Amino acid sequence: MNAAAASLLIRRGIPRARAPIVVASRLPVPSLFRGLASLDKDGLRAILPVRKAFDLPDPGRGSYPRPPLSKIVSTIGPTSENFDTLQEVVSEGMRIMRLNFSHATFEEANLRIDNLKRCRGETTRLGRNGNNDNNLRAILLDTRGPEIRSGKLADDLDGKKSIELRGGDRITLHTSDIVRDAGSTASDLYIDYPGLASVVQPGSRVLLDDGAVVLNVLESYVATEAVTCEVEDTGDIRSRAGVNLPGCPTDLPPLSKKDEIDIRYGLERDIDYVAASFVQDAKGVNATRAFCASVLYEEMGLDKNTHPLPLIIAKIESVQALHNFDEILAAADGIMVARGDLGVEIPIQQVTNAQKEMIARCNEVGKPVVVATQMLESMINSPRPTRAEVADITNAIYDGADAVMLSGETAKGKYPVAAVRMMNDIVRGAERFEKEAPDLAVGGRRRKPFKMVEVKKNINDVSMSAVAAAEKIDAKAIIVLTNSGTIPRFLAAHRPHCPILAFCPTYKIGRQLQIHRGVHPIVEIDGLEAHKRPSAAMRDAKDLGFISSGDDVVMVCVDKGTTDFFTMKITTVS
Template sequence: STGRRSCQMSAVRRLRLPLTKIVATIGPASEELPTLLRVIDAGMRLMRLNFSHATEDEVELRLKNLKLCPTAAPNQLGGGCAVLLDTQGPEIRTGGLRVVREQNNRRAKVTIEKGADVVLSTDPALADDGDAARIFVTYGKITESVGVGSKVLLDDGAIILDVKAISGGEVHCVADNTGELGARKGVNLPGSVVDLPAMAPKDRKDLAYGLGHDMDYVAASFVRTAEGVREIRDYAAEVVREKFGPEHPIPLIISKIESQEALDNWDEILDESDAIMVARGDLGVEVPLQTVAIWQKKIVADCNAAGKPVIVATQMLESMQKNPRATRAEVADVTNALIDGTDCLMLSGESANGQYPVEAVDFMRSICDETERFVAEEGMGAEAAAALSLEPDDRLDATARGAVLASRAASAAAILCASPDGELARALSRFRPDVPVVVACADAKTARQLQIYRALHPVVLDAAAANPLASLLATCAEAGVTLPGDDVVLVSEEAWSGHSAALTTRIVE
């Protein structure tokens, strides 16, 4: 009805509690406390630390400053900020260049001309002595993975090589185009199956360090198989339990989909993962660029059907690294990802190194606000939620779906949920509510690990609270989340107050 639509629209605008979450990479442009405060206030709910680039000293500074941000605390309604550790992954890279050493200039490059012969070698003697004709690569089995006619891409596809022959442990190529190559750049082997471990030695070191700081999520780079996801999870669990004990929650594992092999094993990877990231950067190098948007739509749809969070990443607002305004195409890209059903959007260089880190987060938030209002007005999320399958004996999911349907029927302003361990809250998010879900949690770790889920706004309450829903009602009214006359849906796990577990749902004004 028109009344319902206007209520949904005004609720989103009035509450200023978003449904979609923003992941922002924190780097040199945003790590200082005043800027970090503004980035959080603009809408960042997950702070991404990219261990491909960040040093331990830089990570220490960013974590220290995050703790100094009042709005990052898990007891802030509409605030709170979790930490995501993004691994470098088992990458293939070129080696060093002779020109770098001779000029004592880390940024020195060589020029590879179109049609030139280029040899790729794993000879250690070449590791820091490469030039335009002979380039070291870190992957010892490259001669087994590629064949005549294969493509080898250097530096995110800036240089494309055609494989012409393999002999003497070397790959002989011809350059498809002219380009400049710096030292230690990425190498992609599109369409080839690579034999790399799930974790490089650096990843193990970074995970031990980051999880020792109790980071909440691990974004696993270059995941190729479900077995690789299990290996990363097992190692993360080992680190956490050694540091914090057997009862401490382990990080959620976000599998980054960025290769053809990952797409080939997609169903198994989805089953094994806690969440998924569509890493469009490397994916757009590994598969034909014109298919990336199609794969994105399939991945997002499959994650929605499985009830698992999905992040769309890379070049969302790329032009805002240098410009204060995004392009029309970028706005359309973000909008389409939202309409497709993404739970989170990620900023990379825009917030880490760009000239407008706060503005990029703020503008992404404004796109989310407008799109969420439109989707709610048109009822575009209702069919997807109603179509989700339920196990006959899954009372948690049945309660969650009932609460979401009740919120739509009542044109509720919000859903208030008491979920000490977060399970009921995650189930609510799965059914894609079009109003915010304010969640009472029993501890800060649970609250942080709910930040990735669509629509959830966790608040830590005393675990001994006799009536957490009454506390939430008062908190929401005081903050202006709800106004007199609003309907809200209350849903709870009664186990909170020490009684036997029972699920209840009711609508109150």
């Protein structure tokens, strides 16, 4: 060991190794690791920057029993829709049930919604009749969205026929009724988008069946409604294959007729969120919200004051949506990073970069963001995930995701309950490390400060002060008494490391808070006098196991009937 290295170790209080430590960069890396291996435990912890990770206990539920701050969205389908399985999924941590209307029928959706309402939730422990209505588990209706599809194959009587498109072959895409009626072949394929020839040009790509087959455009003929392409690689397609036109602006309506029918059904069943698929710009978000308003307040005649609109979650899954992301974010109530279709439209190696950028922008304006698609894909058939999937979820949490979503894992997989349990444990472990070693969890960077500008400054100031106080005293919880859900949303935007217990007047407000990181909604007792609300909230939080005697908590209250008078105090649980 040279003198400089020895001096450095002595200054740090690290004992000399039993064997020399080779630190010169010219020598092979294994020499350095042999030297590190010769250090005792204290020396190793002092020299390695990740020492905090070694000190953390196993992030299982025994050592870190509270629910995770980030939320779990689960798609409920054939393998998870029965009551017993759904109860287990709820108990393992599902906060939002996703209904995928690309596949679900109304009959199937009715079964899933009815079974969810029967499930027990943690508020059952409070012993209140009805307070666990829907367990305050929310329902997200995911639309199919406007889409482009190929036509039915010729002589495909049962829908099971497929044709092979060979690499290097030429194929003509048609939008005329003649080809549609005759049926598609390997040389002539019907596409159900009339404007196809107008939006593509030589050099454009047409993707069939989620990119399984790629066609390169050679010529486009608007007059004859035809597009000549060359097949890039050999592949098979079936009737009604999905079609993507990456980078080509389309004029599809924001809502298809099917979407309108599905959303109308969902509003009748009191769904909490609408995930708007294939949104291209702010107009698509606004059109979805306007349609919901027309159904609720004009067709159904409901009162705006007692029946709020479902929150609109914009799914980002195209190049055009990425280009218009800022205006979509401004119009939407939240964002879903839909990595499946997005990975078809943009180079797959760019999906992670896009994900990080979108999450950062959502965090900056305080709007919730859900990361979706293939998070535990291997658990469709395997009881355990891959290490890469664990890292994917962990890094989504470090990036700042409010929620992570399971799709086929819980809808059609063999292990739906195990998938939710695994997601819960991964999120819990990531959050524990993020709190203990924030400089490592976020890669040494600091998130941009939250800056929501369209609301009153005093709400943000109180929220920021409450979170700062909670971090300073290492509070076990922030308890907030809210009338509209606004303050919990602001508190969540500042991303505290403790849960936000949001005491709400209605089930609807509570369920619509579920998508926000850290917010755990609880419905208050009806008719409680204002001066009794804080003590009742403390008692409920204690009964639910969030806090115990001797814990420090931060409490934020707003006077009923006003949003201008707030009180914040730090108190110790008696």
